[in-house]
C-alpha cells in the first residue's frame with residue numbers, strides 16, 4: 350500500500366492501471382533480456398543446403414545440452430520413413446530417366462517400383478509393411494545398387510542419409526522402436542526460415558542460429574547478421590563430384606553448377622561481409638567420412654583439373670579443397686578450418702572443446718597463435 354500511495358497507480362482507473370503495469374512488465378523484460386544478452390554469445394551457422402548445419406545443432410544438443418526426450422525422439426520416425434521413401438523414389442525415377450534395367454526379377458521389381466513411385470510422401474506419416482517390403486526388395490537389386498553407387502552423376506541428388514536408413518530398415522520398423530542419437534543425427538529435414546537454440550556453457554548463454562541453405566532461403570540470412578560473436582561456415586567437401594539440384598533454382602540460371610563451386614561462392618560472399626569483421630570465423634570442412642570414402646572411387650582431378658596431387662589420397666585432396674576456400678578470403682581475415690563429421694558425436698565433442706573459446710570469444714589471442722591460420 351505504501352508503494353501504491355507513493356506513485357498513485359492504485360488511484361487510477363482500472364484500464365490505465367493495467368496499461369501502466371503492463372508497460373512496467375515490458376520494461377522489466379527488456380532489462381532482463383539485456384542482462385541475459387550480456388552473458389549471451391551469438392553463433393551463426395551458414396552454408397549451402399545439406400552442408401550439415403542442422404545436424405551440428407542436434408549434435409550440440411546431445412553433447413552440450415540436455416539431449417532428446419523419448420517423445421521428441423519418436424517425432425523423428427516419420428522423418429526417417431520419408432527419407433527412405435524419397436531416397437527410393439529418386440532412385441526409381443533416375444532408373445527410368447536413364448532407361449536402366451533391374452538386374453534380376455524384372456517383373457516382380459517393376460510391379461514393386463510402380464507401387465513405390467505412386468506413394469505420396471505428404472499423404473501418410475509411416476510406410477506400411479507391404480511398402481517397406483517392396484523397398485527392401487528393390488534395394489537388394491544389383492541394378493538399383495549400381496545406380497546408387499554412381500549417384501553423384503544423377504540429375505536428382507539422393508540424400509546422404511539414404512544408405513544409412515535403407516540399411517537400418519528392419520530395426521526402424523520394430524513396434525517399440527525409439528530412435529537412437531545416431532538415427533536422429535542422420536534424419537534429414539530441410540530447414541526453412543531462421544531458428545535459434547540456446548545452450549548454457551561455462552555460465553554463458555550460447556545462442557546458435559540455424560538457417561535454411563537453399564538459394565531461396567539465403568535471402569533471409571541478412572536478418573541475423575548483427576551482433577554475431579562467431580560464425581561457422583559449413584561446407585560439405587564430399588560434394589566435389591556432385592551437381593546442384595536446388596529446388597529453388599532458376600532453370601535458366603547456372604543450373605549445372607557444381608555443388609562445391611556454389612559453396613565456395615557463398616563462402617566468398619560471407620567472408621567479404623563487413624558485418625562479420627569483429628566475429629571469430631571458423632570453417633567446417635564437413636562430411637569428412639563421406640569424403641574419405643568417395644576419394645577412393647571418384648577422382649578429384651576429374652572435377653577440379655587443377656588438382657595434380659596423388660589419387661586416392663584423402664589428406665592431399667582435403668588440403669587442396671581447404672586451399673580453394675582460403676583462396677576466396679580477400680581481406681586477410683583469419684579463418685580457422687577443421688575437418689568435421691557433423692553426424693558423429695565424438696568428433697563434434699572434441700572439435701567443440703577445441704573451438705569453444707573462439708566461439709565464446711575468450712582467450713582468442715592465445716588460440717590464434719596455435720591454430721591453423723590462413
Ligand SMILES: Nc1nc2c(ncn2[C@@H]2O[C@H](COP(=O)(O)OP(=O)(O)O)[C@@H](O)[C@H]2O)c(=O)[nH]1
Nearest residue numbers: 399400401402403404510534535537636690691
Ligand atoms: N555422413 C555424413 N552425413 C552428414 C554429415 N553432416 C550432415 N550429414 C547428413 O547430411 C544431411 C543434411 O544435413 P543437414 O544438417 O540437414 O544440412 P543443412 O541443410 O546444412 O542443415 C543429413 O541427413 C545429415 O545426417 C557428415 O559429416 N557425414
Ligand SMILES: [Mg+2]
Nearest residue numbers: 402403539540
Ligand atoms: Mg538445416
